[in-house]
Amino acid sequence: MKVLVAVKRVIDYNVKVRVKPDNSGVDLANVKMAMNPFCEIAVEEAVRLKEKGVASEIVVVSIGPKAAQEQIRTALALGADRGIHIETDEEVQSLAAAKLLKAVVDKEEPKMVILGKQSIDSDNNQTGQMLAALAGMGQGTFASEVVVEGEKVNVTREVDGGLMTVSLNLPAVITTDLRLNEPRYASLPNIMKAKKKPLDATTPADLGVDIAPRLETVKVEAPAARKGGIMVEDVAQLVDKLKNEAKVI
Amino acid sequence: MSILVFAEHDNSSLKQATLSVLAAAKAIGGDVDVLVAGENCGAVAEQAAKAEGVNKVLVADNAAYGHFLGENLADLVAEAGKGYSHILASAGTVGKDFMPRVAALLDVAQISDIMAVVDSDTFVRPIYAGNAIATVKSSDSTKLITVRSTGFDPVSGEGGSASVENLDIVKDAGLSSFVSEQLAESDRPDLATADIVISGGRGMQNGENFKMLEKVADLLGAGVGASRAAVDAGFVPNDMQVGQTGKIVAPQLYIAVGISGAIQHLAGMGDSKVIVAINKDEEAPIFQVADYGLVADLFEAIPQLEEELKKVL
Structure with a gap:
């Protein structure tokens, strides 16, 4: 089966x-800049599915400036087969990203789409779920285990209080959590080979998607700094301070 | 303005986080209705009706919602939420799962993890793991929001007398089904709402040593957490993780034991009222945010802490 993996270039x-x-x-x-860590886990999972003979082809897609091709090449070096770059210098918010990915899903018709659960820049945790809704697919979010069984996939999810396993019809969207796998490093020969793998470029306009932002950033500030504390000499002094000064115990 | 708050619960009781979401709704202003979706969740609806400031409780009680599958909840909320100016849910794993799906169905943006309300369309949220704080303004007709519960003091869970109404909306998307769950059994308070949290890091060396922290936690009535390093090393399960990629906590007292204080951990506990750090490395960044720092070998300090606490508690 064909697996589509979305990756994002972030700090x-x-x-x-x-x-x-x-x-x-x-x-x-x-x-x-680098590939978002959760996206690395997504690429790794796709590669492992291919190594198990479950996935037949891995297509990696990234949205962003010209330089995002670096992250696509990284994914190709890790084992993806070909890349699609949706080039734009504009800010792409989650809903717009999901619509762009939906356009790619319509064309590529993958059986599974794997994304990171969130990117470490905007910390939104939205795109995978939005894509699943737009594509009418089930979603296995915050995945820590993915097992394909025929036309279904069992996804174990990291939820508050523990783990939950759901069964999804394929095609489905999966978003990765930290413990799904430990991504490998690309070897030098594979990095060289990746340069020859196909990488198609397209644009939001080509895909017919309006990416105008819905949210306006009014301002961005540094968080309030905590004022420095004091060092205590020993445990007895610590307990005394907590009881009599901070009054928290 | 009218606000729909999605209640987080386990089919038997309302989660404390929902009271914080109600506080966020109050800060936005307007009539507040609560949606209780689940299976055999009547007791939750009664609880929600007593919460401060609730106008009406809508109940969608059906097997399709029993396990809070995102596909089904999203279809329900997209329909039940029609006409509301704001739809709010807590930023727990249920809200994080289904809310973006609702946003896509309604073709609106979602504002994730808000920690403050500026006005009815402007909100404050952390980005870059809390290393920057963004103020964002939405131009969408429906504002879809997940709320970081530590940002809002919960409203009272008592004293209200909202009406309870059954919603006859059954949505089974047929895309997913529940297989099983493994929930950690614990008598200790929930990490996200505990008044005191004691967490261990890589310095704990193994999972067995977390028992030392559990003894102290039991004396204090505290929750037990861990850094991502301790989780990655396999010492403890991931649901104990405090940090950007785990749980966000803001207790009255946070005790970090053998935790260096990576940015990603600080993002999860930096809003705690009082922070204590115990670490043998005096250069550890955790000391820069700690109110009380103790440079010591935790294997000596924690048993001592247990003894000293027994004297004063």
Whole structure:
């Protein structure tokens, strides 16, 4: 079966985020960018499905500026077969991203779409569910285990208080949680091979999707800093402070 | 304005988080109705009717909603929510699952995880794991919002007398079905609502050592959490994880034990009233946010803490 994986180019998770002095957003000039960590898990899961003989082809799609092709190449180096780049320099909010992916789903007709549960920049946790709704598919969100059985897939989900397993009709949308797998690193030969894999480019206009933002960012600020505390000498002093100064026990 | 609040519950009792969502609804202003969707959930509806500021409780009681499958809930809420200016749910795993689906069905944006209300169309939410705080304004006719419960003091769960109405809307999308669940059994308070939380990190070395924290937790009536590092290392299950990718907590007292204080952890507990850090590495970033820091070997400090607490409690 064909698996579609969506990946997003975001600030590298190790980079310290700085808010711009004019409060218009976060400073992304000259900072290291990378594939969103949850998307890496999505790519890895697709590759494992292919290694098990469940998936036959992995198509990776990314929405964003020209440079997002780097993340598509990374996914190709990890084992995806071909890429689709939806190029735009505009801000793409979750609903617009879901509509763009829906247009790709209509064309590619995958049996499964795997996405990260959220991106570490906007932290929305929306696109996969929105895509599932638009495509009329079931959704296995926050997945920690994916087992395909014939025309169904069993997805174990990380929910408040524990785990829940659901059975979904295929085609279905799956969004990844942290413990689904541990992504591999791309080997140098595979990185070289990835350069020769096909990568098609398209645009929101080509796909007939209006990506105008629905939410306006009024301002972005740094969080209020906590004032520094004190160091205590020992446990007895700590308990005394908690009881008599902070009065929390 | 009229607001529909989706009640989070387990078919027998209303989750505390819903009272925080009601507080967010109150901050927006307008008539507030509550939707209780579940199976044999009459007791929850009665509870919701007593909550402060509720005008009407709508009950959708059907097997299709018993396990809170996102596909079915989304179809229900998209229909029951017609005519409301705002639809709110808590940002727990149920709300996170079905709300974006409703947004897509209604062709509106969703505003995730709000921590404050500026006015009826402007909201404050964390981005970049809480390293930046965005104020966003929605131009959609229906505002679809998930609420970070730690951002709002819960309204009272008593004193209200809302009417209860049955909704005759049955939506079974036929796309998904429930197979099984494994919920952690615990007598300790729920992490998200506990007044005191004690969490362990990689410094705990293994899962067995978390028993030390449990003893202290039982003395304090605290919930027990963990850092992502401890979860990734397999010490404890993921539902104990506090952080950007786990649970967001804001207790009166947060005790971080053997936790270095990675950004992703701070994003999950930075709003706690009092933070205590116990770590043998005096350079650990957790000390920069701690109100009280103790540089010590946790394997000595935690048994001592247990003894000292027994003296004063």
